[in-house]
Amino acid sequence: MVSILIPYGTGEGQTATVADRIADVLDERGHDATAIDAEELPPDLEVDGFDAVCIGASIHMGKHQSAVRDFVEANRDALASRPTAFFQLSMSSAVADETRQAEAAGYVDEFLEETGWHPDRIGLFGGALRYSKYGFLKRLLMKRIAGDATGDTDTSRDYEYTDWHEVDAFAADYAAFVESRLGVRPADPRDADPSNVDSSGEETLE
Incomplete structure (x- = not known):
């Protein structure tokens, strides 16, 4: 079992809902996932106490929540030594327009450049x-x-x-990456085979 911290920033609650969904997917694979608002993190919380970290944030007025930025900057070294992921919710990811999609990716690029963080997996989702x-x-x-x-x-x-199939697929992909990197197996052996999840995030059985 892997312990995974999921700190997130949220405005009206959609990012919190996505974080909880990701935690559910990870829990179903036999891991111990903890989703918590970055503004409510205990001051004595140690990132070193978790095997992996998946961070989420939403875009408001072109910016991510300051609590998420502060968390990343304060724990950059610890994040660099374990499997990590970043997911972002925005209006720009709510439409298929290429310009809007590039805008969403640009928010991520700016955030990572400013914080000096390099997550292993990135997910871009429409918000609400x-x-x-x-x-x-x-x-x-x-x-x-x-x-x-x-x-x-x-x-x-x-x-x-929010496309919940995309969220599920992102969570499953990140889980598989964490398991591979840390040398552990999911509770359900079928989850170890990426072919069991199609491009929409639905499980397929042969």
């Missing part, structure tokens, strides 16, 4: 529009951003863009 949780000014701003990106400007409802 939580109009119901925004204040008046933020609702207007996000409506304008959504109008350019997805066209979803009806503020009377919320929208979710």
Whole structure:
């Protein structure tokens, strides 16, 4: 069994939901995954107490949460010595437009360059529009951003863009990488064979 820390930054909760989903996938493979908001990390938490780390953040106004950045910068050496991954949620990843996809990748590149961190795996996912949780000014701003990106400007409802098959596939790929690097096997031997997961993240049985 591998112990995996999943610290994340979240605005209205979508990144937290994704972190929990990743933790569930890792737990199902027989590992011990702990998802926790980076703003709520205990001051005495030691990254060295975990075998692997998967960090998540979302984009708000072009930036990741400062708590995530602080965590990476404070633990850069410990992260470099173990299997790591980074996943990001953004509106830019909610659409198939190449320009938007490049924008999402650019946010990651900027973050990694500024922190000096080099994760082994990277996942880019669409986030969510939580109009119901925004204040008046933020609702207007996000409506304008959504109008350019997805066209979803009806503020009377919320929208979710996360592809859960992609999240599951990312978690399974990261788990397989961790297991290979640390020389352990998943609880279910089928999970050790990447051919059991197709491109959509669904398990296939032969």
